Amino acid sequence: MAIDVRCDRVSKRYRVQRKDDVPAGLAGRAARALWSPTVDFWALRDASFDISRGETIGIIGRNGAGKSTILKLLGGITDPTEGEITIVGRLAALIEVGSGFHPELTGRENVFLSGAILGMKRREIRARLDSISDFSGVAAFLDTPVKYYSSGMYVRLGFAIAAHLEAHVLLVDEVLAVGDAEFQGRCLQRIQELKRNGATMVLVSHDLGAIEQLADRAILVDRGRLIADGSATDVITRYQRLVNGSDAVPSDADVNEPGDAPVRIAALTLHSPEGTSLLAAVAGAPLIARVSLSGDAATAARVTLSFYDFNAGTLLTTCSGEVPAATTPGATEVSVEFTFPELLLAPGVYTLGATVTPVGAGRPVAWRFGRTTLYVQGRHTSQGVFAQPFEYRVSSHSTAARLPVTTESS
Amino acid sequence: MSNLARALDANRPVTVRRPNRRQGIGADLRALAGHVDLFWTLTAHRIRVRYKQSVLGVCWALLQPVGLMLIFTLVFGRIARVPSEGVPYSLFVYSGLLLWSFFATAVGSATHALVSHGQLITKVYFPREILPLTYVAAALFDLCIGSAVLGGLLVYHGRPIGLAIVFAVPAVMTVVALVIAAALMLSAVHVRFRDVGLAVPLLLYLWMFSTPIAYPVSGVPAAYRPWFMLNPMTGVVESFRRAVVHGTPPDLAVLAVPLITAAILLPVAYATFKRVEKTMADVI
Numbered sequence: 001m002a003i004d005v006r007c008d009r010v011s012k013r014y015r016v017q018r019k020d021d022v023p024a025g026l027a028g029r030a031a032r033a034l035w036s037p038t039v040d041f042w043a044l045r046d047a048s049f050d051i052s053r054g055e056t057i058g059i060i061g062r063n064g065a066g067k068s069t070i071l072k073l074l075g076g077i078t079d080p081t082e083g084e085i086t087i088v089g090r091l092a093a094l095i096e097v098g099s100g101f102h103p104e105l106t107g108r109e110n111v112f113l114s115g116a117i118l119g120m121k122r123r124e125i126r127a128r129l130d131s132i133s134d135f136s137g138v139a140a141f142l143d144t145p146v147k148y149y150s151s152g153m154y155v156r157l158g159f160a161i162a163a164h165l166e167a168h169v170l171l172v173d174e175v176l177a178v179g180d181a182e183f184q185g186r187c188l189q190r191i192q193e194l195k196r197n198g199a200t201m202v203l204v205s206h207d208l209g210a211i212e213q214l215a216d217r218a219i220l221v222d223r224g225r226l227i228a229d230g231s232a233t234d235v236i237t238r239y240q241r242l243v244n245g246s247d248a249v250p251s252d253a254d255v256n257e258p259g260d261a262p263v264r265i266a267a268l269t270l271h272s273p274e275g276t277s278l279l280a281a282v283a284g285a286p287l288i289a290r291v292s293l294s295g296d297a298a299t300a301a302r303v304t305l306s307f308y309d310f311n312a313g314t315l316l317t318t319c320s321g322e323v324p325a326a327t328t329p330g331a332t333e334v335s336v337e338f339t340f341p342e343l344l345l346a347p348g349v350y351t352l353g354a355t356v357t358p359v360g361a362g363r364p365v366a367w368r369f370g371r372t373t374l375y376v377q378g379r380h381t382s383q384g385v386f387a388q389p390f391e392y393r394v395s396s397h398s399t400a401a402r403l404p405v406t407t408e409s410s
Numbered sequence: 411m412s413n414l415a416r417a418l419d420a421n422r423p424v425t426v427r428r429p430n431r432r433q434g435i436g437a438d439l440r441a442l443a444g445h446v447d448l449f450w451t452l453t454a455h456r457i458r459v460r461y462k463q464s465v466l467g468v469c470w471a472l473l474q475p476v477g478l479m480l481i482f483t484l485v486f487g488r489i490a491r492v493p494s495e496g497v498p499y500s501l502f503v504y505s506g507l508l509l510w511s512f513f514a515t516a517v518g519s520a521t522h523a524l525v526s527h528g529q530l531i532t533k534v535y536f537p538r539e540i541l542p543l544t545y546v547a548a549a550l551f552d553l554c555i556g557s558a559v560l561g562g563l564l565v566y567h568g569r570p571i572g573l574a575i576v577f578a579v580p581a582v583m584t585v586v587a588l589v590i591a592a593a594l595m596l597s598a599v600h601v602r603f604r605d606v607g608l609a610v611p612l613l614l615y616l617w618m619f620s621t622p623i624a625y626p627v628s629g630v631p632a633a634y635r636p637w638f639m640l641n642p643m644t645g646v647v648e649s650f651r652r653a654v655v656h657g658t659p660p661d662l663a664v665l666a667v668p669l670i671t672a673a674i675l676l677p678v679a680y681a682t683f684k685r686v687e688k689t690m691a692d693v694i
Contacts, residue, residue, distance in 0.1 A: 014692060072691065073427065076535035079688045081429055089422040093534050104459050116451040117534055168422060 003088070004169050004200040005051035005074065010083035012044040012069050043069040046083075047226045049219055051169075053088075056201040058215035058232055060208070060239050066221040067204045071171050074202060089168025089200070092118050094159075103147035107138060107157055110146050114161045128164045135190070136160035137183075156183055163190045170194065173204045184349065185280030185375040188214070192279075208236050209351060209373025213279055236371060263295040265368040266333075268305075268354050273339075283378035283387045287343045291354045292335045293323070293366075300325045300359040303336045309385060310349035310373065316385055322359065346387045347378035435677065438684055442537045449540050449547075456548040471552035472559055475511045479504040486624045495626050497655050501563050505651045506623035508556045509581070513589055513643065514614045516549035520593035521610050524601050528694040538687045539680070542593040550586065560654060570657060577653035580660040584668045585646045591675035598679075598686040601694055621647055642668035 015038040044066045051057055059067045072078050073085060075093035101110045111132055115125040125132075133139040136156040138149070146154060172191070191214060195201060205211055211218060211232055218235035220228035220242070228238045270278040271288040281287045291303055304320035319338055326332050353369035378387065442449075461467045479500060486492040487499030494502035520542040524531065527541050564571050600606040621643040622630070630638050638644060645668040652658040662669075 072532075076425070076427060077532060078691045079427055079429060083428070085425075085427040087425040087427075091425070102455065102459060104462050105455065109455070109458070112451055113455055116448040117530065117536060119445070119448075119536070121447050122451065 002053040003050045004053045004055075005088075005202070006086045007047055007049050007070075007073075008084045008086075010044060010047045010073060010080045010085055011042060012073060012078070013081040014041045014043055015039070016041050042224050044073070044080075044221075045224045047221070048083075049226065049229055051200055051202065053200055054195075054198045055217060056195055056203065056215045058203045058205065058211035058218040058235075059221065060204075060211060060218055060235065061221040062243065066224045068173070069224075070221065071173055071202065071204055074169075075171050087169060090119070090166070091169040091171070092162070092165040092167035093171040094118075094162040094165075094173065101146050101154065101158065104145055106145050107133075107142040107149070110157070111142075111161055114158065115165075118162065118165055119167075120165060124166065132157075132160045132164050135163060135186070152183070159183075159187055159190075163187070163194070167199065169200045169202070171202045174206065185377045188279045188375065207373055208239070208371055210279075212236055212371055213373070240370070262298060263293050263301065263356050263366050265291060265354055265356060265366050266294045267292040268352055268368055268372045270352075270372065270374060279373075280375040280377055281343055283345060283347050283376050284342055284389075287340045289338045289340070289352060290335055291338075292333065293356060294333050295366075296326070296332070298325060301365075302357045302359060304355045304357065304364075305338050306353045306355075307345070307374075308351045308353060308369075310351050316345075316350070342389075343376065344387050344389075345374075345376045346383070346385055347376050348385065350374045350376065350385075435680060435684075438537070438680070442539065445537055445540060448536055449544060452540060452544040453547040453551075456544050457551050460548070468555060471555040474515070475504065475507045475556045476559060478507050478511070482507070482624050492625050493629060495628065495656075498567050501567055501569075501655060502626075502651070503624055504560060504563055505654050506621075506647050508553065508560055509585060509647055509650050510618055510621065510623050510643070511556065512549050512553040513585060514618065515552060516546045516589045517592045517596065518610055518614060519549065520545035520589075521596040521600050521607055523593070523597045524690065525597075525604070525607070525694065531694055532691045538690060539594060539683055542597040543590065546586070546589050546593055549589075553582075564654070569655070574654045574657050577657065577659050578650055580665060581646050581650035581653060584649075584665055584672055585643075587672035587676055588642055588646070588668060591672060591679040594679040594683040595675070598683045598690075601686065601690055617641075617643065623647060639667060642671040645669075 017038055047066075047070065059070055061067050071093070073080055074087065075091065077093075102113060105113065108129070111129060112122065112125050116122070133142050136153075136159075138153045138157055141149065141153065146157070149157070188210065191201070191203075195214070201214075203211060203215055215232040217230065218228075218232040219226060220235050220239050222242060227242075228235045267290070269290050269292070270281065271290060272278055273286045273288060278287070289305055291305060293303070301323050302320050303323055304318050306318040307316040308314065309316060321336055321338070323334055323336060326334075350373070351370055352372040352374055353367065355364035355367040357364040461470065464470060466473075482503045483500045486503070487494070492499070523541040523545050524538060531538065561571055564574070596606055596610060620638070620641055622638075627635070627638070627644065627648060645664050645666065649660055649664045652664070653660060
């Protein structure tokens with residue numbers, strides 16, 4: 001397997017100026033400017049990893065753990081202090097959507113500008129201009145200065161440009177955090193398309209659901225050290241354990257260690273009625289959520305599926321079903337499918353969680369939260385979380401003749 | 411390394427990043443040549459943005475040299491009666507101001523090139539020298555527009571234009587080299603020491619009056635003249651003025667000081683710039 005990216009014992013040191021003793025006087029300040037005591041801060045220490053051709057890897061970690069430093073080093077924005085990075089192929093960094101836009105210029109002019117900054121030739125951009133404007137959905141405003149754009153349009157155009165880059169290696173930082181749900185769904189589809197075309201990708205996102213669904217592999221960084229490297233599912237579990245380390249709830253009961261609990265939730269996935277796996281669903285369309293269990297289901301258990309608002313984290317609704325005790329002892333694989341004939345969620349971003357509680361017991365024995373993200377797209381932008389089906393009728397009566405009308409109908 | 415060696419197929423560029431990479435000026439220039447589209451796009455963008463919402467548009471490029479010419483002609487030509495080598499004072503001063511305006515605009519704006527694009531520098535990589543270079547190119551565009559007025563003045567005063575343009579080329583090329591060296595050096599130093607950005611306008615102001623723009627070299631007392639000739643802009647302005655106003659072919663002796671200065675400064679400035687570039691994103 002060809003390797004596109006190799007990091008070999010890479011470290012990055014930042015020198016932070018000490019602010020404790022500010023010298024007085026002009027001479028002192030000039031001297032301080034030329035030589036000042038600094039404190040070393042290692043943003044990344046001894047990180048080694050390879051990325052194979054066509055592989056998508058996710059980099060996860062808490063804020064300030066070193067994720068962005070890795071991206072900056074890979075992207076050549078800054079040089080490593082130690083170690084060596086080798087990149088095979090043309091690299092493009094999609095670090096902040098639309099960061100190269102100039103407000104006075106039109107959308108079209110900005111496409112050329114951003115494309116050139118990202119390393120495209122004018123000829124290549126011209127050839128892709130139509131697909132970029134189609135993808136962005138702002139085709140009608142392409143000759144309007146972008147200062148009149150809404151922030152949504154801005155982001156769409158920015159992502160559209162980046163999504164049409166011809167790069168062998170693509171660095172993507174938190175792009176899924178922008179735009180509306182409909183557009184996020186489209187971005188995800190585009191990333192999957194690029195992946196199918198064989199692009200090597202490095203994703204940084206706080207959306208663990210997206211990482212788990214898009215990345216083949218994940219790397220966990222903490223305080224500048226690379227502490228885990230493995231399948232996205234395993235590394236995300238490790239990360240959740242790290243984050244919830246002090247939690248009263250044993251957060252590691254969901255996956256990974258067989259024997260910890262009699263039953264584990266192996267996966268929580270979303271499907272269309274035809275059985276294809278989904279990242280994004282359409283409001284009002286049917287959806288199937290599948291909870292896969294593995295382990296020794298000696299007793300009957302209740303499987304509960306819950307929907308959360310992605311941003312607020314509030315519980316929206318739950319549904320549950322009972323799994324009878326296995327008739328034959330030993331490890332079994334069971335999957336529970338929840339079918340929603342008509343998805344009643346408004347366009348937006350949601351997360352799904354699941355728990356398994358033995359019948360008669362008060363506490364769940366297995367759970368899985370924050371790992372499955374559901375992007376709901378829709379033709380109508382309704383506010384709130386529910387897409388309540390409704391009809392409406394307008395009726396009017398002439399009230400001029402009979403003035404005192406007090407009745408009201410609902 | 412065997413895995414990696416297998417991965418190195420011919421049609422994919424291989425980039426290696428390691429501390430203190432010194433890839434040499436040749437490789438730096440090749441990387442720059444690979445981004446020539448970005449250079450043109452950014453230059454066009456610079457020119458377009460500058461005139462986009464202004465009513466007078468491109469006329470603004472003329473306003474600085476023409477405005478200065480009018481005031482200088484009034485103050486030095488009419489009131490102080492500064493000699494002008496037998497040439498109409500307006501033509502004499504404009505030929506100097508045109509070249510100086512290019513120098514001052516390019517150096518003054520390019521100094522801020524990196525700092526004003528901090529957003530971009532911390533987000534994407536491209537050869538950073540493109541940023542100051544686009545300011546130089548945009549100022550060169552203004553110089554071309556301003557030359558039209560010079561042509562008009564020459565015609566008005568009944569002087570031949572033909573060969574003058576060809577004779578002016580060495581002086582213009584020398585000043586472009588000097589400007590690029592200054593732009594690279596100042597913009598790179600400005601990233602760490604913001605004092606530079608504040609000092610440059612004042613320095614340019616003082617520098618203008620130490621250059622024979624409003625007065626001829628012959629008016630400088632003989633005792634000061636050797637020092638005076640050390641200013642690289644003196645030779646450039648003299649050479650340019652002789653070519654366009656008097657139609658004299660370029661003289662190597664006049665251009666020697668600026669040429670040597672440019673030959674030394676340009677590589678030094680580029681090497682300094684590339685050294686600062688590596689950690690630019692960390693301090694900007």
